[in-house]
Amino acid sequence: MRWLLPLLCLTLSFNALASTTPATSSRTVDKVLVLKSERKLHLQQRGETIKSYRISLGKQPDGAKQREGDLRTPEGFYWIDWRKPSDKYQLSLHISYPNARDLAKAKEAGVPPGSMIMIHGTPLDEEYPEWFFHTLDWTEGCIAMKNDDMREVWSLVKDGTLIEIRP
Numbered sequence: 001m002r003w004l005l006p007l008l009c010l011t012l013s014f015n016a017l018a019s020t021t022p023a024t025s026s027r028t029v030d031k032v033l034v035l036k037s038e039r040k041l042h043l044q045q046r047g048e049t050i051k052s053y054r055i056s057l058g059k060q061p062d063g064a065k066q067r068e069g070d071l072r073t074p075e076g077f078y079w080i081d082w083r084k085p086s087d088k089y090q091l092s093l094h095i096s097y098p099n100a101r102d103l104a105k106a107k108e109a110g111v112p113p114g115s116m117i118m119i120h121g122t123p124l125d126e127e128y129p130e131w132f133f134h135t136l137d138w139t140e141g142c143i144a145m146k147n148d149d150m151r152e153v154w155s156l157v158k159d160g161t162l163i164e165i166r167p
Contacts, residue, residue: 027045029044029050029161030162031161031163032044032157032164034055034143034166036061036167037166037167039054039055039057040052041053041143041145043153043157051156053146053153054145054149056133056138056139056143056145057073057137057139058073058141059071059138059139061137063167064076065117066106066111067109067113067114069114069140071139071140072141073141074097074117074141074165075165076097076101076102077163078096078099078162078163078164079095079160079161079162080094080119080157081094081096081159086120088123089120089121089122089123090120090122090124091151091154092118092119093118093119093120093154093157094116094118095143095163095165098114098115117141118143119142119143119144119145120145121144121147121151122146130146130147
């Protein structure tokens with residue numbers, strides 16, 4: 001009979017732990033969909049959105065990236081091809097920009113296409129708190145999100161995941 005109370009407590013604690021685990025942890029993200037016009041990043045599995053986040057874009061959010069330094073976020077199909085912790089922006093996932101189409105357009109225009117497009121968090125800055133960054137388009141072409149959101153996306157999105165960025 002003495003063991004009944006500890007067993008009951010243990011069972012209740014496991015149930016509480018299970019209920020706090022995000023539903024997405026058991027689901028595989030097979031696509032990241034970015035809708036620039038909505039400032040949303042959606043994690044998807046088989047076409048169904050399983051989690052969504054508010055994002056910030058490049059300082060010139062309208063239109064697709066055309067060249068290095070234009071402050072625009074690309075549009076098209078890419079891959080999350082590698083990741084790294086960032087001293088400046090917490091965690092970051094690299095987007096495989098430029099793709100073949102982007103390279104051809106830049107070559108035709110005689111301009112460098114740009115590179116190092118990432119999904120990343122926001123800086124830790126005493127003068128400008130995180131909420132300040134979260135309310136505007138402030139990057140040089142990257143996709144930024146709150147650090148808590150970035151940590152979650154980092155854990156759910158694996159290298160090799162497709163990312164589609166739409167206007």
